[in-house]
Amino acid sequence: MKRVVYPFAAVLGQDEIKKALLCNLVNPMIGGVLISGEKGTAKSTLVRGLEALAGSQRLVELPLNITExxxxxxxxxxxxLLEGRSVLEPGVLWEADGNILYVDEVNLLSDHIVNTLLEVAAGKQNVVEREGISCVHDSRFVLIGSMNPEEGKLRSQFLDRFGLYVEVQGERDPAARVEIMSRRLEFERDPLGFLEAYREETARLQRAVTKARELLPKVEVTENALALAASLSENVHCCGHRGELATVETARALAALDGRRMLNTEDIREAARFALAHRAREIAPGTALPPEGEPDSREDRDRQDQETQQEENQEPAENPDKTPEEERNQDSEPQTSEEQEKPAEQQDSENTGEESGRREPSRQISDGEDREGDFGESEEVQESGEAFEIPRWQEPPAFHRVNQGAGKRTLVKSDNHQGRYVGYRTAGGEKAEDLAFDATVRAAAPFQKNRKKNGRAIAIEKADMRLKIREKRTGGCILFVVDASASMGANRRMTEVKAAIVSLLNVSYQKRDRVGLIAFRKDGAELLLGITRSVDLAQKRLAELPTGGKTPLAAGLDLAYEVIMGLKMREPEVQPVIVLVSDGRASGKKDKNSNPFAEALKSAERIGNQKIRTIILDTENGFIRFHLCGKLNEKLKGTLLTMEELRSDGIIEAVKGYAAPLA
Amino acid sequence: MNRKKTYCFTAIVGQEDMKTALILNVINPGLGGVLIRGEKGTAKSTAVRALAELLPLRRQVKGCRFGCDPDDAAHLCDECRARLERGEILEAEEQPMRVIDLPVSATEDRVVGTLDIEHAIKTGEKKFETGILAGANRNILYVDEVNLLDDHVVDVLLDSAAMGVNTVEREGVSYSHPAAFILVGTMNPEEGDLRPQLIDRFGLSVTVAGEHEVERRVEVLENRLKYENDPEAFFQEYEPKQAELRARISEACARLPKVTYSRAVMELIAKICIQLEVDGHRADIVMLKTAVTLAAYHGKDQVEKEEILQAARLALPHRMRRRPFEDAQFDFSRIEELLRE
Incomplete structure (x- = not known):
């Protein structure tokens, strides 16, 4: 269906995306662009409007629910069927050849499709080997993606495929917003008339693109420019060389758009901003990368950009005499500023100062307060400490194997007819449940001439049977079992624990995990929150969680066991995880003759025997340690982490990675 | 089968915000639908289903499976466009707007449409069999328990809700057709959240709560019992009120294109949205459209402050920027302050 698209030229502001998009029109060697930003900022409007400027190039859309x-x-x-001939019916990758391939909400694309897409994007060729068709065709396209980072992240491999990366924000200027509103309403009232009104402007842009395309081959790249690009890229610890290549190609396009044959340093710097941001490797954990969409990092970057600009305003715009060495020194400032090297915590608190009101002020965790006196039956509610960011998780490779290929957390190959149909497989000897009709008919089609039909229109044999491959985004299921006894009230330990849990909940929120919460204190364990998708609710319950009383650890574990077993009964495909937050000490026994810790070990063993995945967050601190959690973990056969580890470099990733393939 | 009458919209006690939000979407289908949040038993789905009785007649192309608007050249489906280009005249007929159900259990192929297997086997030709979204074009698409919808179905809704087009590239079929629907969702927030991206697709949102006044509760009970005892009599009793509302809606529909707004109105809306730090620009646009539609519903030719305030109440609460786990507190005093200035 041909649709009427809001004209590119009528979009107010958003100069960064516009530039990045136009550069890609001019120079397809750049390798596309990924646009990330909040909802309602004209991301897809701009991309769709690009077609009108692209000359002979078309915009081919790849819908999320595409099948292989x-x-x-x-x-x-x-x-x-009709002629008995095997002919390729080309797919989207064929259509995309020489054109622009656009994926909206690219972070939601199913893995199955992403893998194929990556392969073709890398090889620039599409190899079709299926259903008796064997063919190879070129598939060179400009890949454009847009996404809202709130909905989850992009695999780093995929991220790297995009030549450029731009972040969008809404306009803050009232006058601009008024203009945006009135143009949009005008467009909706009379779309065709609106297009007409912008015809002139659109034609002007189109001419500019055409001219720049002609000029592009003549744009010269000097040694200096190359060296600058390389040093910029090195300064942000880019892996591979795709970053600097994209920088140079973009700079060429910028010069061409500007009608120049000479590259200047300004072009390179501007290009580097687009080409390197998403490739910068993490230097310190907790330094959120731009694609992770943390508002903080965006502000950081903005601030850095401003710094860059200020710096540049002080010097003459062009300074061809400068050696690459000098450039490097200057440019190292904004990118690897000390800020990024600071521990994550400190950085967080700085940001808090800036965005006052958006976050609870960070609490000092060990503020030296002596709360020993609070032991006993008294109750208190400690608030959550400052949540820390859990950096992008990196899948520990071992996990796929452990998990018997069940896939990673977000995507489970589902076998119960639920989920998105993404591809198909041959049935083999299996019972043909969840038949992929279309694929089956296609498989049978070439042989129709020679088959006995017995009065049927189409003869299908067992070998033609194809079953659907489905992917389901289930999210994990995490049950928190939290020690809420008096000892947790000591030294504001609960504050820290809550911070840790909130951090995990933050991740769960994005992954749409389900969560539950059990607290054990006083005389028993209590299911504060049954397994639910409302992560919000979990956080609320957690915030209200009082501490005080004894530590019936065994009761907590027993309740967790019951909840998880019940869940497994209802939903066998779910692989839940228990996160036990405790120092391992137990008090308050079930019966007089046993010891509380022995009871806990027994309960732990029961969980371990069921192969329920567990993580213990050992909250034990101080100089004298009993390492009780270690003993507990022998029975649980899970992963043991200390709070220090959780806070310190790298391990957070491990938890995250561990939590990752849970589903 | 005759369409079963559900309940009378006008017999629903209270819940004014919800009723207004629904009516506004009928008057102006461009508002982008409404998300109704509330506890169990607060007449959420009853209201949506009862809305069917109030929906106005409108022109659509006869025989078109997407119910294209013959007067809207910009949004015709491929088939209608082809007919027009062949020089045919698109015959129009009057049909009421409908409420199309999207059950939570719906599979993706039923939602977006798929290859017509039967046709393929019988004739060897490929044909696109339309799904729920095709029928929803220019109608109301109703999702009860929208927060329980499968993620991959939500993904599909996101795009078509924003663009008004359903693009299908699956099961050997490549097709796209208009799917400009009014998205109406109801949910009980206790059962989990809605994804932020989907929330933003809803033009308006309202939160409903049970009535707390005894008198009101009695009224609710009385109405319900009357209905259950003798539905026919119940419908007859409310018919005058229903007819009145129908007339008011069609009057507002006619007035809508004539409503004007000053630059000051737009500036005020922009200021409010900046103050409240809403994400993106959809809020501004929806708020302005809502204010215009409200003016039409109120029988005015000009948007006034009253409409802006009410529009803010409907269009903004679900768009407030918040980090996960923060309570979204919607502070009207700030808006009122801005309005007073």
Whole structure:
């Protein structure tokens, strides 16, 4: 369906995306662009409006729910059935060749499709080997993606595929917002008339693109420019060379758009801003990368950009005499500023100061307060400490194996007819449940001429049977079992524990995990929150959680066992995880003759025997340690982490990675 | 089968915000729907289903499976466009707007449409069999328990809700068709959240709560019992009120294109949105459209402060920027302050 698209030229502001998009039109060697930003900031409007400027290039859309056969192409069903010939019916990758391929909400694309897309994007060729079709065709496209980081992150491999990266924000200026509103309403009232009104401006932009395309081959790249690009890239610890290549190609496009044949340092710097941001490797944990979409990092970057600009304003715009060495020194400032090297905590608190009101002020965790006196039956509610960011998780490779190929957390290959149909497989000897009709018919199509039909229109044999491959985004299921006894009130330990849990909940929120919360204190364990998708609720319950009383650890574990077993009964495909937050000490026994810790070990063993995944957050601190959690973990056969580890470099990632393939 | 009458919209006691939000969407389908949040048993789905009785007649192309608007050249489906280009005249007929259900259990192929297997097997030709979204074009798409919808179905809704087009590239089918629907969702927030991206697709949002006044509660009970005892009599009793509301809606529909707004109104809206730190620009646009529609509903030709305040109440609460786990507190005093200035 041909749709009427809001004209590119009528979008107010958003100069960064516009520039990045236009550069890609001018120079397809850049390798596309990823646009990340909050909702309602004209991301997809701009991309869709690009087609009008692209000359002969078309905008080919890759919808999220695409199936593999439409992506790579498959046998032409009609011709196979009617003429008995195997002919390729080209897919989206064929259409995209020489054009622009656009994926909206690219972070939600199913893994199955992403893998294929990555392969083709890398090889620039699409190899079709299926249904008796064997063919290879070129597939060179400008890949454009847009995403809202609130909905989850992009795999780093995929991220790297995009030549450029831009972040968008809404306009803050009232006058601009008024203009945006009135143009939009005008467009909706009379779309065709609106297009007409911007025809002139659109044509002007189109001419500019055409001219720049002609000029591009003549734009010269000097040694100096190359050296500058390389040093910029090195300064932000980019992996690989794609970053500097994209920088140079973008700079060429910028010069061409500007009508120049000479690159200047300004072009390179501007290009580097687009090309390196998403490739900068993490230097210190807790330094959120731009694609992670943390508002803080965005502000950081903005601030850095401003610094860069200020710096540049002080010097003459062009300074060809400068050696690359000098450039490097100057440019190292904004990118690897000390700020990034600071521990995450400190940085967080700085940001808090800036965005006052958006966050609870950070609490000092060990503020030296002596709360020993609070032991006993008294109750108190400690608030959550400052949540820390859990950096992008890196999948520990071992996990796929452990998990018997069940896939990673967000995507489970589902076998109960739920989830998105992304591809198909041969049935083999399996019972043909969840038959992929389309694929089955296609598989049978080439042989129709020679088959006995017995009065049927189409003869399908067992070997033709194809079953659907489905992917389901389930999210994990995490049950927190939290020690809320008096000892947790000591030294504001609960504050820290709550911070740790909130950090995990933050991740769960994005992954749409389900969570539950059990607290054990006083005389028993209590299910504060049954397994629910409302992570909000979990956080609320957690905030209200009082501490005080004895430590019936065994009761907590027993309740967790019951909850998890009940869940497994209802939903066998779920692989839940218990996160036990405790120092391992137990008090308050079930019966007089046993010891509380022995009881806890028994309960732990029961969980361990069921192969329920567990993580223990050992909250034991101080100089004298009993390492009781270690003993507990022998029975639970899970992962043991101390709070220090959780806070310190790297391990957070491990937890995250551990939590990752839970589903 | 005759369409079963559900309940009378006008017999629903209280819940004014919800009722207004629904009516506004009928008057102006461009508002982007409404999300109704509330506890169990607060007449959420009853209201949406009862809305069907109030929906106005409108022109659509006869025989078109997407119910294209013959007067809107910009949004015709491929088939209608082709007919028009062949020089045919698109015959129009009057049909009421409908409420189309999207059950939570709906599979993706039923939602977006799929390959017509039967046709393929019988004739060897490929044909696109339309799904729920095709029927929803220019109608109300109703999702009860929208927060329980499968993620991959939500993904599909996101795009078509924003663009008004459903693009299908699956199961050997490549097709796109208009799917400009009014998205109406109801949910009980206790059962989990809605994804932020989907929340933003809803033009308006309202939160409903049970009535707390005894008198009101009695009234609710009385109405319900009357309905259950003798539905026919109940409908007859409310018919005058229903007819009155229907007339008011169609009057507002006619007035809508004539409503004007000053630059000051737009500036005020922009200021409010900046003050409240809403994400993106959709809030501004929806708020302005809501204010215009409210003016039409109020029988005015000009947007006034009253409409802006009410529009803010409907269009902003779900768009307030918040980090996960923060309570979204919607502070009207700030808006009122801005309005007074």
């Amino acid at each position: 056969d439409r992506l790579v192409g498959s046998i032409d069903l009609s011709r196979a």
